[in-house]
Amino acid sequence: MSVAFRLRCCLCRKNIPLAGDVIALDGEWQRRYPDMRGTLACERCVIDYGWNRCTTTKGSFIDGHVAAPEGEVDVDSWSHHLERGTHRALVTLYPHSGLLQGAEPYLRSLASRKGTLPDVVTRLLTALDEWDAAQRSTNTCRTATV
Numbered sequence: 001m002s003v004a005f006r007l008r009c010c011l012c013r014k015n016i017p018l019a020g021d022v023i024a025l026d027g028e029w030q031r032r033y034p035d036m037r038g039t040l041a042c043e044r045c046v047i048d049y050g051w052n053r054c055t056t057t058k059g060s061f062i063d064g065h066v067a068a069p070e071g072e073v074d075v076d077s078w079s080h081h082l083e084r085g086t087h088r089a090l091v092t093l094y095p096h097s098g099l100l101q102g103a104e105p106y107l108r109s110l111a112s113r114k115g116t117l118p119d120v121v122t123r124l125l126t127a128l129d130e131w132d133a134a135q136r137s138t139n140t141c142r143t144a145t146v
């Protein structure tokens, strides 16, 4: 049995539709939208919040621009998508965002489940340790559900 969870989009904060993909965004998105909570977005937001070009009219990158992931042609917001996939796949790949955005019960169960790959367990436990430490050291209510 797998633990159900809902993921809140890092941009619109609404639950990402279960039928839709999740998109992981890179540092340029975080620079442009410092209020982003985590890095996992819904399909709608990557369109609504996307931008058409990373360069100025003179052709150089805009100030502070964070380079697109290696191997990507750096053109517009679509160059700054790290990964696209299912809810489960992406919270496992990006557990820090997963924890922040609502997947904590799922990630905890996955980390302790028999049959989870050892390198995945390691990644999850590292993220969970940091998450737990942050919970202890802060008064903000980061796990509040909407």
Ligand SMILES: [Zn+2]
Pocket (backbone or CB within 6 Å): 009, 010, 011, 012, 013, 014, 041, 042, 043, 044, 045
């Ligand atoms: Zn959204």
Ligand SMILES: [Zn+2]
Pocket (backbone or CB within 6 Å): 028, 054, 065, 066, 067, 068, 074, 075, 076, 079, 080
């Ligand atoms: Zn760019």
